[in-house]
């Protein structure tokens with residue numbers, strides 16, 4: 001354990017480096033990502049992703065410059081959203097002179113934190129992007145196997161975001177919804193990830209604290225939290241088990257693919273959270289044939305799935 005985060009030259013809380021692995025078996029992977037597991041960075045898996053060599057700011061500007069985006073500024077309850085397009089957003093991120101349209105707007109608004117687009121889900125409109133990456137087979141996502149009656153109506157958000165961010169952009173501390181497992185695949189740039197276990201929820205005040213500059217008088221229990229820390233570089237995939245708090249800072253301009261998934265380790269948690277008290281009604285509606293399931297071998301391993309994750313229509 002090393003002390004990493006200093007405030008007034010004192011350690012604010014203890015930190016532990018997230019483990020980095022190059023190879024994992026399905027069973028090892030599951031022991032990291034299942035509820036109660038620990039984050040892990042898997043390095044090397046993305047080496048043959050075309051995205052790693054061809055996705056950059058110019059790529060998105062040339063191909064998808066007219067895409068409409070929503071960009072955010074402010075934190076949590078004080079968050080505001082603005083509409084823009086890919087060209088203006090990329091001009092803003094890449095302008096050295098800081099004189100783009102959005103820089104001028106930022107000045108008018110009097111906000112210093114960078115605008116960040118965290119809601120770009122290009123895969124339904126641009127399915128060609130799917131062929132630029134391959135989700136590792138050990139992810140064994142159940143989502144493509146679920147019945148349409150489920151996926152059409154009730155997955156509360158789509159899988160598959162492309163997060164394009166400028167230096168200093170922050171995804172402030174939160175957990176992803178419905179107990180899903182998260183992966184972040186770093187394509188360009190570097191991100192610092194500050195992660196806290198679900199057991200530390202009280203110590204991080206259920207996300208109501210700035211973990212980098214905490215107000216110790218207001219949030220003294222942050223001193224009890226343990227921060228799991230990593231820096232993502234291009235080619236790194238970070239996996240977060242369900243309910244892990246994460247605060248992510250773009251250290252330089254970045255592109256990241258982000259996805260949430262369910263498998264046999266968290267599906268029960270997920271479906272209860274998704275349906276709540278309506279779960280029995282939903283189950284009664286299901287067709288009588290059983291849903292397809294991944295093969296589980298005698299040793300308990302989930303067989304890799306050949307089905308690629310598919311783009312989902314937006315129902316939110």
Ligand SMILES: O=C(O)CCC(=O)C(=O)O
Nearest residue numbers: 163171176182248256258
């Ligand atoms: O890369 C980031 O800014 C964080 C993204 C995130 O929290 C997510 O996709 O769940």
Ligand SMILES: [Fe+2]
Nearest residue numbers: 174175176246
């Ligand atoms: Fe998240």
